[in-house]
Amino acid sequence: MENLRHLKIALPWHTFGHDNLGIDALSRANAAIIESAAFSKGISVEFLTLGSRRKSNAIPPSSTIKIGPSPSLNQLARGNFAIFRELRSCDLAFDIAEGDSFTDIYGRRRFFLHCLTKLASILMSQPIVLSPQTIGPFDRVTHRGMAKFILNRLTSVYTRDFLSTEFLSDLRISSNKDEFIDVAFRLPFTPRPKDKDLIRVGVNVSGLLYNGGYTGGNELNLSLDYRAFTKALIETLQNRPGIEVNLFSHVAGGGGRDDDGPAVLELAKCYPKTKAIPVFETSIEAKSWVSGLDFVVGGRMHACIAAFSSGVPVVPVAYSRKFNGLFGTLNYPYFVDGKEATSQQALVQTMAWFDNRKSLKDGIEASSSIVDERLNRYEAAIGELLYYLAVPREKS
Structure with missing residues (x-):
């Protein structure tokens, strides 16, 4: 040897x-x-x-x-x-x-x-x-x-x-x-069981996008009003029977405009029927929890990757070319381009994908290789x- x-x-x-x-x-x-x-x-x-x-x-x-x-x-x-x-x-x-x-x-x-x-x-x-x-x-x-x-x-x-x-x-x-x-x-994870009685939707709220960027001046040059889109999405989902809306963060604890936590709490206060998920200690804990959802809309790329790699249909909200490049590489077209779409267009498209979740799941399985x-x-x-x-x- x-x-x-x-x-x-x-x-x-x-x-x-x-x-x-x-x-x-x-x-x-x-x-x-x-x-x-x-x-x-x-x-x-x-x-x-x-x-x-x-x-x-x-x-x-x-x-x-x-x-x-x-x-x-x-x-x-x-x-x-x-x-x-x-x-x-x-x-x-x-x-x-x-x-x-x-x-x-x-x-x-x-x-x-x-x-x-x-x-x-x-x-x-x-x-x-x-x-x-x-x-x-x-x-x-x-x-x-x-x-x-x-x-x-x-x-x-x-x-x-x-x-x-x-x-x-x-x-x-x-x-x-x-x-x-x-x-x-x-990243490894422990799979969680699905709820047989509810469609569990996870909305990963990005504090960065919710607050209009690092300065609040839309320096990310988004056409999408992310705050309006997120509120409209929650309202639309809650108007349908049998859906549980879970709000969760993927960047939390650092403070400032980039912190998802305060945005999650603010939305939970506005929409008391939603569930505000406590901050996760590690990415493995977060991915394990995400695996038990039926659908995810994410403003953080690695929250989206957690969903994708645990087989959960996911709609990323892209604010930079890192999203477009990564999901384009995977031949996965089911993402909102925040630099191109309006809030209304994003909502209509996201709900259409929600109704066609099986196609998204099939797309994930096809990309696994x-x-x-x-x-x-x-x-x-x-x-x-x-x-x-x-x-x-x-x-x-």
Whole structure:
């Protein structure tokens, strides 16, 4: 048997226990896939996370995972370079960029911080892989140039949708690249039974969309009045017999306009016949609960992925190309485009899909082979890289 090296793996922008359960789902699923790939090659590994906004009571899912420092411009400005010391102690890095944060649409500060962690690995000559994610857009010319500089110096760049792949092609990125799918489709869950007497509908309320974006000025440029659409949807569903409407969050606890929790409570107060679901502790808990629903309308992409990957008909409300790209890649056309549809158009279309739930379920089943094939290829690609790095080599 080969004497393979033990590998220490950095996980930049992975957070177990993030108040955004999408990031929690990505972190759990990606670490599990990497560990499975290593096990298949007979390689022992340990992980170091370098994430953000972790709940104080969050526990890593495995003893092989150590929680490292959070990337912070303020800490760096104070001369605290612990994150670089920790990163240097690792053999390679898998950077998931919280799924969609390698872009400048969320502001310059966030963009520069994500650039910084990638540049650190590059300057250390450390192998770094961008795990499957949405990449771009980069609206400012200077940001596009910086992103291109970084992308061309990474070990591998993996996208989760065809629009990001086309974007890399337009940028003429020369690094090793491939298109897979969102790793959160692999998130485990415990299936819940369906209610035999009621049609249980889950409305995943996005605080970000409900509050008109991060500033309230509709900087997401939506044609859809999401608040009006959500209220009309609840009213329409409640006017039909035998339907239970459940309001749930997927980003909660962080406060601010991005928090789903206050929007859920406000709607529950307006519509007392709805059920406001308590905040979930983990993405696995959320996905397990979602699996017991009959239909979901979601404003958060990973709430939609939780439904999709547990076989529940789902209508995502798309506010950026990450939705269009991902569900387009899966040949799943049942989503509302918030940049194209009016509130009335969205309501009519959503209710038509609700009445034709079986077609949506059939669409999910037809796409399952795409998910399996792509994630199997991703795991195989990881295995090859880990094996290459784990084989001992004589120093020249």
